[in-house]
Amino acid sequence: MEPTKTIKITDENTAMRKAEHYCAYQERSQQEVRNKLYEWGVVGRIVETVISRLITDNFLNEERFARTYARSKFNQKQWGRIKIKQGLKLKQVPDVLIKKALLGIDAEDYWQVLHTLINKKAPLVKEKDPFKRRYKLQQYAMSRGFENDLIAEVLKASEL
Missing domain, CATH: 1.10.10 (Arc Repressor Mutant, subunit A)
Structure with missing residues (x-):
């Protein structure tokens, strides 16, 4: 069995296209996207440039992510506020957005x-x-x- 080859992305446009697809599939936090870009081998200023463009193009929105995360964990997994808050903190979502997301739970x-x-x-x-x-x-x-x-x-x- 051959070892799996990791593809290194060095081109900003390729990184952008892959990141757009990654974000379009499901809501993501900035940290998740950043980690995925590093995993793909994207380095340096390209990472932050791609994240900035994703935010500008509304592919990436931390508040929307936090609301969706809180709502889905509550509705589907029946998690309480404490566990949801911990999950959002692990994804490095700012506290102010965590509070807003938790207020969205009736x-x-x-x-x-x-x-x-x-x-x-x-x-x-x-x-x-x-x-x-x-x-x-x-x-x-x-x-x-x-x-x-x-x-x-x-x-x-x-x-x-």
Whole structure:
């Protein structure tokens, strides 16, 4: 088996075309695009030039990325705000955009998702001791990125 050859892109226009295609496929953060350009072998000022052009041509928009990321992680994976915030921080999205993105999550929907998550998990927890049972449900919801005070409210309301 031959080792895979990595193609090095040295031409700005080629890098731009590939980056446009990469961004058109799915919303990306600036850091994701920067990392991909480095992976393709693009170096130096070309990286920042390509990123600037992508922003100008609206292929790359951090605020749009943050909103989309938050909405999709909440709706599809049922992540809480804490886990979403961590994910956005890992992608080096500015804090102000993270706050805006998290505000886009409807409070009523958030409460409902947490409530549903806990109620679905409850029958699967085999613990007999009510304190340990509550603790396990709380830990589960926290691992999904939900806030401790909201979890406590839902557990109290559900009487689990």
